[in-house]
Amino acid sequence: MTVGNGGERGAMAQSGGHVKTERGSYVRTVVTLDGPAASGKSSVARRVAGRLGVPFVSSGLLYRAATWLVEDLRGDADDEGAVLGILAERHVRLVPSLTGDRILVEGRDVTGELHTDAVDGAVSAVACHPGVRDWVAERLREIPGSFVIDGRDMGTAVFPDARFKFFLTAPAEVRARRRVGERSADLKAVAEAIARRDRLDAAQSAPAHDAVHVETGDLTLEQVVDRVMQALSGVGAV
Numbered sequence: 113m114t115v116g117n118g119g120e121r122g123a124m125a126q127s128g129g130h131v132k133t134e135r136g137s138y139v140r141t142v143v144t145l146d147g148p149a150a151s152g153k154s155s156v157a158r159r160v161a162g163r164l165g166v167p168f169v170s171s172g173l174l175y176r177a178a179t180w181l182v183e184d185l186r187g188d189a190d191d192e193g194a195v196l197g198i199l200a201e202r203h204v205r206l207v208p209s210l211t212g213d214r215i216l217v218e219g220r221d222v223t224g225e226l227h228t229d230a231v232d233g234a235v236s237a238v239a240c241h242p243g244v245r246d247w248v249a250e251r252l253r254e255i256p257g258s259f260v261i262d263g264r265d266m267g268t269a270v271f272p273d274a275r276f277k278f279f280l281t282a283p284a285e286v287r288a289r290r291r292v293g294e295r296s297a298d299l300k301a302v303a304e305a306i307a308r309r310d311r312l313d314a315a316q317s318a319p320a321h322d323a324v325h326v327e328t329g330d331l332t333l334e335q336v337v338d339r340v341m342q343a344l345s346g347v348g349a350v
């Protein structure tokens with residue numbers, strides 16, 4: 113567990129999602145939840161954010177929005193220059209909120225169109241471009257205030273100084289079964305799609321050295337949320 117740069121362990125009191133340090137000043141709280149596809153991180157992050165009373169941000173939505181745009185404009189996902197050209201031309205906005213973040217493209221809310229098999233299939237190709245990763249990181253670092261954020265590299269590349277970091281894991285077959293429960297689909301096909309995404313996302317998916325690992329395979333969603341909340345309360349964050 114990391115307790116930020118200042119080492120204000122212990123005497124922390126929650127205040128609107130902000131944390132009071134021993135010196136009496138309030139600092140924003142960023143809680144990162146990283147993990148592989150279908151590890152349950154977004155469901156957990158949403159509930160933890162709800163209990164803390166702060167917005168939940170899904171970093172994957174920005175990668176999905178970039179992929180959605182490339183598909184909409186029939187661009188080439190493997191061509192970094194072409195993808196960056198599209199991102200420079202179109203206005204993509206991530207709007208954090210207490211009920212989950214939304215993505216607006218040219219002012220239109222496209223959030224409901226981002227979790228399709230087509231986007232799932234192409235998103236890793238878009239996400240592996242360094243310029244796209246910079247584009248996403250820039251947007252995430254602009255978000256003001258306290259929030260809970262999920263992704264692959266939130267605790268490493270994007271918010272290395274986050275005060276609280278978690279890494280969720282679950283066996284591949286458990287993740288596939290969870291995903292089949294979310295979208296009516298064939299277990300074998302889903303397992304293959306997840307294995308493919310694990311492989312393609314591996315470069316940006318290493319856990320932060322100071323993250324708390326939570327193996328979620330045998331736990332219910334509420335049990336995972338309780339574990340995270342217990343860990344946060346153990347360092348005085350709640």
Ligand code: C5P
Nearest residue numbers: 171172175235236239263264265309313
């Ligand atoms: O988390 P989610 O499944 O919505 O992420 C979709 C895709 O976005 C991932 O498969 C990965 O390719 C990319 N991603 C990433 N880094 C993040 C979050 C998502 O590369 N921090």
